[in-house]
Amino acid sequence: MMAAGLPGWDHDVSATCAQVGEHALIRWIASAVGSASSADVLLGIGDDAAVVVPRRNHVDVLTTDVQVDGVHFTRAFCGAADVGHRALHVNLSDVAAMGAQPRVALLSLGLPADLEARWVADLVTGLVTAARAARVQLVGGNISRAPMLFVDVTVSGAAKPRHLLRRSGARPGDELYVSGTVGAAAAGLAWLQSAIGRAGSPSRPSPQGAETDAAEPGDGRFGERALPSAIEAALTRYRRPEARVSLGLQVGRNKAASACIDTSDGLADALRQLAGASGVGVRVDAAAVPVDPAVTELALRTNEDRDALAWSGGEDYELLFAVPRRARRRFLHASGRKGLPPVTRIGMCTREADCLIVQADGRESPLPGGFEHFSSVDSVAGGRIPEAGA
Incomplete structure (x- = not known):
């Protein structure tokens, strides 16, 4: 049976990567990407290497991230297009945290021989769609x-040197701001893991297409027909995060922040990383932290630890800024533009090296950790999927 609904794909829906072959996959990817002209790219897919035109008076900002099945995602929870979207946006988030404009991307795929080739095609479609939305051109890669x-x-981005954001610029007295809400992606993942635990592992779906190959909590396999809106939104945040590129660009161009980092491994980890790189301490007002509504919803329905999800839950890809008090108005003006996520003041940098959470009654406690590969204890709150097979 031939696969339908994917332009240019003329292989059987059940064909594996081994049956389709490397060269046929590469030809299809090249056709899916197309040859759209770009001022940034002199030569894209089709040669031994891509050729990218440097931007005058800009520096290149480079980042790379890998998404591994069973560690960063599982096919039981994410469709192929979701995985492609995620793989691009985790890199866009790093570029955003540097205050840079993403320009081009490279894609490398490690594929089991028995993986459905159509699943790979849907993954690439998800990534290419996300790239076009972000005005990023896929210029090559490897299989x-x-x-x-x-x-x-x-991903390669560009920024003027004076607009670059770093982790290391914070000073005592700087105020700390975080974009959006925290804990949403971890809550979405925890809900999926909890729901599968209640309903039993869903069977491997047929390779009809990536948009339907992930188990959905409302599809009957989890025993629920409808979900609270906060949980639905959290599932989207987990499956298809959105890097805060425009926010990072605006703050960088306005030189309104002394330091910035994304929250890929959780808010607590980001605070510790920024503090360590800058040689400062931090005091965070617990009541001010914008915890996502899904975290509270999940804690009410399951045994999940609300604080662990809020502080250590990764993969939100929000931005954490340190802002000098003299630049506060400039920062709020830059970050308050239409279409940008809200920012919330959550604390300040201190001369003391301690990283502390301050409760409403004045009690202080150390910041918890975030996700760390090879740590002795795996945690759902880290935003990864320990031993989650698909």
Whole structure:
């Protein structure tokens, strides 16, 4: 049976990567990307390497991140297009945290021989769609047979040197702001894990297409027909995060922040990383932290730890800023533009090296940790999927 609904894809829906072959996959990817002209790209897919035109008076900002099946995602929870979207946006978030404009991307795929080739095509479609929305051009990459599925993306961005944001610029007295809400992605993941635990592992879906290959909590397999809106939104935040590129650009161009980092491994981890790089301490007002409504909803319905999800839950890809008091108005003006996520003041940087949470009654406690690969204790709150097979 031929697969339908994917332009240019003329392989059987059940064909594996081994049956379709590397060269056929590469040809289809090249056709899916197309040859749209760009002032940034002199030569894209089709040669030994891409050729990118440097921007005058700008520096290149480079980042790479890998998404590994069973560690960063599982096919039981995410569709193929979700994985492609995620793989790009985790990199866009790093570029955003530097105050840079993303320009081009490279894609490398490690594919098991028995993986459905159509699943790969849907993954690429998700990534290319996300790239076009972000005005990023996919200019090349690599495909390899591998014992497990992984998706490795590299993104290059550009920024004027004076507009770059770093982790290391915060000073005592600077105020701390975070964009959006925290804990949403971890709550979405925890809900999926809890729901599958209640309903039993869903069967592997047929390879009809990535948009339907992930288990949905409202599809009957989890025993629920409808979900609270906060949980639905959290599932989207987990499956398809949105990097805060425009916010990072605005703050960088206005030189309104002394330091910035994204919250890929949780708010607490971001605070510790920024403090360590800048040589300062932090005091965070617990009551001020914008905890996502899904965190509270989940804690009411399950045994999940609200504080762990809020402080240590990763993969929100929000931005944490340190802002000098003299730049506060400039920062709020830059971050308050239409279409940007809200920012919330949550604390300040201190001369003392301690990283503390301050409760409403004045009680102080150390910041918890965030997700860390190879740590002795795996945690759902870290935003990763320990031993989650698909």
